[in-house]
Amino acid sequence: MTSSSAYQLPDGDSVFLAMETDVSKAHIGSLTLLDPSSSPDFSFAGFVDHVGKRLELVPRFTWKLKEVPLGFDNPYWVENPDFDYRKHIHRIAVPSPGSVQELAKLASYLHEQPLDRSRSLWELWFIEGVADGKCALYMKVHHCLMDGASGAGLSEVLADLTPDADRPMVVPEVYDEATPREPTSWELLRNGLRNDSNRRRALVGHLGRGLKEMALEALGQSEAPLVDEVPRVSFNGQLSKRRGLAYASLPLEKVKDLKKHFDVKVNDVVLAVVSSALRRYLRDRDELPEQPLVVMCPVSTRAADDAKLENQITQMSLPIATDEGDPIARLAEIHANSNRAKEEVKAGSFDILNAMGESLSPGLMSMLVGAADLAGDSGPLPGNFVVSNVRATPVPLYLAGARVDTLMPMSVLATGQGLNVTVVSYCDKIDIGLTVDPEMVPDAWHLAEYFPAALDELESAAEGVVHRAR
Numbered sequence: 001m002t003s004s005s006a007y008q009l010p011d012g013d014s015v016f017l018a019m020e021t022d023v024s025k026a027h028i029g030s031l032t033l034l035d036p037s038s039s040p041d042f043s044f045a046g047f048v049d050h051v052g053k054r055l056e057l058v059p060r061f062t063w064k065l066k067e068v069p070l071g072f073d074n075p076y077w078v079e080n081p082d083f084d085y086r087k088h089i090h091r092i093a094v095p096s097p098g099s100v101q102e103l104a105k106l107a108s109y110l111h112e113q114p115l116d117r118s119r120s121l122w123e124l125w126f127i128e129g130v131a132d133g134k135c136a137l138y139m140k141v142h143h144c145l146m147d148g149a150s151g152a153g154l155s156e157v158l159a160d161l162t163p164d165a166d167r168p169m170v171v172p173e174v175y176d177e178a179t180p181r182e183p184t185s186w187e188l189l190r191n192g193l194r195n196d197s198n199r200r201r202a203l204v205g206h207l208g209r210g211l212k213e214m215a216l217e218a219l220g221q222s223e224a225p226l227v228d229e230v231p232r233v234s235f236n237g238q239l240s241k242r243r244g245l246a247y248a249s250l251p252l253e254k255v256k257d258l259k260k261h262f263d264v265k266v267n268d269v270v271l272a273v274v275s276s277a278l279r280r281y282l283r284d285r286d287e288l289p290e291q292p293l294v295v296m297c298p299v300s301t302r303a304a305d306d307a308k309l310e311n312q313i314t315q316m317s318l319p320i321a322t323d324e325g326d327p328i329a330r331l332a333e334i335h336a337n338s339n340r341a342k343e344e345v346k347a348g349s350f351d352i353l354n355a356m357g358e359s360l361s362p363g364l365m366s367m368l369v370g371a372a373d374l375a376g377d378s379g380p381l382p383g384n385f386v387v388s389n390v391r392a393t394p395v396p397l398y399l400a401g402a403r404v405d406t407l408m409p410m411s412v413l414a415t416g417q418g419l420n421v422t423v424v425s426y427c428d429k430i431d432i433g434l435t436v437d438p439e440m441v442p443d444a445w446h447l448a449e450y451f452p453a454a455l456d457e458l459e460s461a462a463e464g465v466v467h468r469a470r
Contacts, residue, residue: 007180014074015357016143029410039401050400071363203359231289235418246444248451276454292319296383409433
């Protein structure tokens with residue numbers, strides 16, 4: 001079914017295309033470990049057939065981009081008459097012995113490669129030769145296609161609750177989108193001029209707001225900013241094209257017990273674990289700064305009943321108390337900082353990414369992001385790294401009959417940030433994916449080892465065990 005309307009990407013989606021550079025791509029990915037023992041008939045051919053049938057339920061995955069010349073305006077989604085889902089699904093084998101480390105190297109290489117903008121913006125790689133008779137799936141989707149929350153919801157269509165299901169349990173109505181028609185030349189010109197005028201007004205508004213906040217702060221008439229300074233560490237610098245992946249896992253029950261014990265949120269405990277792991281890692285490298293590291297956390301602005309596939313996120317930045325030696329005091333400070341950051345988001349705090357998307361044409365924004373990449377250490381640094389927390393499902397999932405065993409999320413490295421931490425809760429564990437630039441974090445697996453130790457440290461503190469922080 002073809003719509004009578006053209007579909008121009010909203011600013012929140014278009015910004016992820018405009019922010020792409022040669023060294024910073026805006027696709028998200030996941031390396032999923034599959035156990036086919038629950039399905040004796042599991043095969044690559046069956047997997048391809050399964051994916052093809054399920055993608056019919058999500059027409060958006062068959063569309064492609066129509067970009068506006070010179071990046072003058074946001075691109076459009078249009079029909080892809082040459083679409084063939086089989087061209088997006090590839091088969092490959094991991095080198096022996098097929099361990100998680102070998103899988104991570106392969107996924108890292110695949111994650112480095114850009115998506116072809118002349119095609120539908122996703123890929124699947126079916127990986128054989130995994131240890132213990134397992135296989136794996138690497139999936140790459142451009143961030144402009146859907147955000148993390150709706151991407152997790154896509155599992156409702158691709159995955160099942162039983163190994164022998166022949167159709168998904170639930171197909172959200174919002175997935176059933178009519179294929180948009182191609183915009184006319186008149187529409188490209190009219191919309192471009194209208195949106196340019198809107199961007200100029202938005203730029204004036206954002207600049208005025210920024211100047212007002214700076215003046216109030218200088219006069220002492222506003223609360224001191226939560227983030228005063230962002231210290232630079234070894235993983236803050238000029239990005240390379242290379243990517244790396246490391247993985248850690250935490251027992252979800254232990255995290256929930258600590259949440260109850262300290263009367264905080266699960267995300268506070270996760271951030272405390274991240275803080276402790278990074279504190280130890282930097283201390284062992286003799287580069288722990290006196291100022292606390294600052295993380296940037298994506299926050300969904302999506303209403304509870306809103307299942308649209310468009311990006312609806314903002315960012316909150318908060319210090320994670322890496323300067324605090326006591327794990328309990330560290331957690332308490334993170335909890336307080338997180339609450340304040342959430343209140344600032346609710347009050348409409350300034351978000352640089354959304355402001356740029358609303359105020360700048362894609363072409364101009366792309367030039368600015370490229371310049372920031374080249375600036376390296378001398379460029380602005382809004383945070384040391386990003387931490388994303390995505391909830392998957394508390395029950396096991398099956399893909400074409402194979403049980404989903406482990407999720408290793410991979411994400412975007414922002415300008416100046418050689419580390420991204422993405423957390424996914426699945427079944428009885430929390431899977432943590434560390435996406436890194438190996439030029440800045442050459443020992444990502446060593447860093448990953450600190451995460452379970454950080455949880456043990458906090459658990460020992462909760463039990464009253466005397467622990468001297470390193």
